[in-house]
Amino acid sequence: MANYSENVRGALLMVASMAxxxxxxxxxxxLGAELPLFQILMLRGMLTSLCIFILCIYFKAWTFNIAPxxxxxxxxxxxxxxxxxxxFLTALFNMxxxxxxxxxQLLPLTVALGGILFFQEVIGWRRALAIAIGFGGMFLIVRPGIEGxxxxxxxxxxxxxxxxxxxLVTRKIGREVPSLMVTFFNALSICLYSTIAMLWVDWVPVGSTNIVYLVTAAFLVSAAYLLSVLVMRQGEVSFIAPFRYTGLIWALVLGFIFFDHWPDTLTLxxxxxxxxxxxxxxWRETQIKARTKPL
Known part of the structure; x- marks a missing residue:
């Protein structure tokens, strides 16, 4: 069992990751106000891939000894x-x-639902009801068919x-595969996909301000990936996982500061x-695991 300081350290790392x-x-x-999406993804992807490659080397996580x-x-x-x-970025540029x-924030609920549909995981009526209620909350945000x-x-x-x-796929990847290596290939794949897509998109000159934004974004997303890996090495998941929702608090505050927007009551x-x-x-998943854990 993790001690209190490890849990606090893990929680702080999770908060920092979400930030x-x-x-x-x-x-x-x-950047989306001035540059095409694929150009942003390509340029950020190049920088992010380089940053994560350096992290792989530093943490000795670079390997191609991976099962087919x-x-x-x-x-x-x-x-x-x-x-x-x-x-997500297309949505972000337009809302x-x-x-x-x-x-x-639906993600924990959809992952639980995916576990039921694809991995034959069994959940009780309480968690099933919580998932249904969560999707009800989603309709309050989306409001299809309503004005606005x-x-x-x-x-x-x-x-x-x-x-x-x-x-869900991440759950099935062997534990011997370094997380940073997986992250590197993900970053590289986004970069390559965006580079190919740019063949059909006009290039827009990147000004000095946007270069600063791109470099900052690449650094931040690389730091977020690193923090996410470090979180997994600290404390108890049941204590740390709820702090992922601090991402919503950051979004509320930063959305107001940078874009002068505050969600309406129904969205909140x-x-x-x-x-x-x-x-x-x-919480229910943690309770059930605690009951079934062998003594």
């Missing part, structure tokens, strides 16, 4: 990351930061589907419902 991811989203959203099955899973995971990047981030509906909300939902695929209620449902699902 880095959200600040990255801010700079990418700022794991290579296939890494490829499938990369596909999930490519889809998630395209759909408020907090709204897009709120929809992403933003169809880019569906892009954010599709992104959730791709991230769910990525996370919907986000709250999703978060509470996710927290309950995590």
């Amino acid at each position: 880095a991811f959200t600040f990255n989203d801010v700079f990418i959203k700022l 099955r794991d290579w296939r899973l890494i490829g499938l995971r990369s596909l999930g990351d490519i889809g998630a990047s395209y759909f 408020p930061l907090a709204n897009a981030t709120s929809i992403l 509906f933003n169809h880019y909300s569906f892009y954010a939902l599709i992104a959730v589907g791709f991230v769910t695929l990525r996370d 209620i919907g986000a709250g419902v999703i978060v509470m449902s996710g927290l309950f699902t995590m």
Whole structure:
């Protein structure tokens, strides 16, 4: 059992990871006003791949001694990351930061649902009800068919589907495969995909301000990946995992500071419902694991 200081350290690393991811989203959203999406992904991907390559070397995680099955899973995971990047950033460019981030908070619920559908995992009625309530919260944010509906909300939902695929596949990758190595191939795949897509997109000159934004975004997303790896080495997952929802707090604050946007009441209620449902699902899973753990 992890001690208190390890749990606190893990929680702080998770908060820092969510902050880095959200600040990255801010700079990418700022870039989206002036540069094409694929150009942003290509340039950031080059810098991010380089940063993660350096981290792989530093942490001695660079290896090609990976089983064929794991290579296939890494490829499938990369596909999930490519889809998630395209759909989430398209949504982010066309809707408020907090709204897009709120929809992403469905992830723990969709992963639990994916476990049921694809891995025959069994859940009780309480967690099933929590998942259903969480999706009810999503409808409060998306509000299809209601005045003011933003169809880019569906892009954010599709992104959730791709991230769910990525996370479910990650469960099946062998534990002997270094996390940073998997992250490197994901970053590289997004870069290569975007480079190919740029063949059909006009290049836009990158000004000095946008260069600063790109470098900052690449540094932030690399730092976020590193922090995510370090989190897994600290404390108890049941204590640390709920702190991933601090990403929503960061999105609310940064969305207001950088874009002068604050979500309406229904969006805030919907986000709250999703978060509470996710927290309950995590808590129930922890309780069940504790009961079934051999003495």
